[in-house]
Amino acid sequence: MNSLLARIQTYSGPAVITHDGRTISYETLKANATSLRETYRNAATDSDDGLSGSEAITDLAHFVSTLLALESAAEQITFTPASLSYKLPSNVSHSTIATTWFIQTSGTTGNPKKIAHTTSSICSAIQIKPHLSELRWALTYQPYRFAGLQVVLQGLLSGACTIDCLRGDIADKSRQMLNGHVNALSATPSFWRQFLLNEPSHQLAFSRVSLGGEIADQPLLDALVSRYPKAKMFHIYASTEAGVGFAVSDGKAGFPEQWLETGVNGIRLRVKENILWLKPAFPADTVNRNNNDQAVVHTDEDGYINTQDAVSISHQRVFFKGRDNGVINVGGHKVFPEQVESVLLSAEQVALARVYSKPHKILGQIVIADVVLLAPELDEPAGEATSTTLSAKQIQMALMLHCKTHLSRADMPTKINIVPTLPLSDSGKVSRQ
């Protein structure tokens, strides 16, 4: 397999726009990466035990050129928030080396894990077609995580331009997208919901809309189709553990049940006890280890990986219910917070929702919800309801009744708090901690 650097040799034009608005061309990127690679190789050759170190990252262009320099030259690259750590062998030749990538999971529902990848496993979902080089991707995910690397690699390997839109709040990011004439965005459903509430979302014309990292619900997919009717829309299911995923492009939540029989993109799927298992096209053991070579991924006898994602099947469709290790246990009944969030989000008053647990003496745990309302013209906390506005109490009651019609009793939130905003984690997800 060619190195990443070799795979972008024919590309030209803008490759990266940094947070401070500098445009770096493919030509510059390739030249920087090549000279950096030589520096590393020379230093490694001069030492007996090879070269270990870490490069502190200054901006997106530096991140990309360092990655291009190290890939196929280093045995290992470890991605951390501020730097890329590497290990080069001393008997370094100019041929390519198989690089192992160590990437941390975001740990939304548990402790972060370090997952090992090969260059081909991390690139397995990248699409390379001539027309994709015209895209201008907004990067809103941290590039050192799996989702961010997917955006960076998709941009790079298809000859497109990637624009750093990581800094600030949603309004800042939206402005960076406008300035960078972005036409493609990959973001979490939580990010998209907040983004759609912002004015710049009306001014951008997307030709690619992709969602990943959380469950994409039908109301959000419908809202995106009506806002960006010309865009190709994908919702991506990716498992960091499995190192792969697949994209759904029919605009409907979940994925076709038929895929459990036929597989998708060479990935085989099966459902066991309501949990999705998948078998990548490459051997599972290539990702099945961390730095200490301990198995961190649960694999069955047929090579299927446990994704820990719970699913349900109805109307020939497989729907995601939530993370199996994130369930709330209410007196022995398992509640998926993602499912309660999706019911709340289907209420006309609700813009954003977060569902989490609180310890309870008798029931063990109870379900609590925080919601941000779509119409901010809510009366002051103690205000009287008028004919056009509702008091917080009336809205809470309406939402409770809405939950009652869509959820079983034990799934219902015990309490719904109306809050002004919901912070997103640095991986763009709603935090349930």
Added chain:
Amino acid sequence: MTDLRDTILDSMRQVALISDCTLVDNIDDDTVLLQSGLDSLGFAMLVAQLEEEFNVDPFSEMELAVYPRTLGEFVSAYQSALQPSE
């Protein structure tokens, strides 16, 4: 005291409506809570509602995992929790 009991009874009716429970007729101080028509989940909701109302959850601070047995005891728990601020 009557006001407090009325607020609690109001909230009980509301929770019963949300959670599909039917309250028994003639609830008074001697009514045993778990025979009032609400189950433990209903009581968790009631306590959450009342926390909104009064800004206090008298049971979260209790050392023992014992809930009051009757409505009268339930009302007094709120009464004593609200006392210091009055």
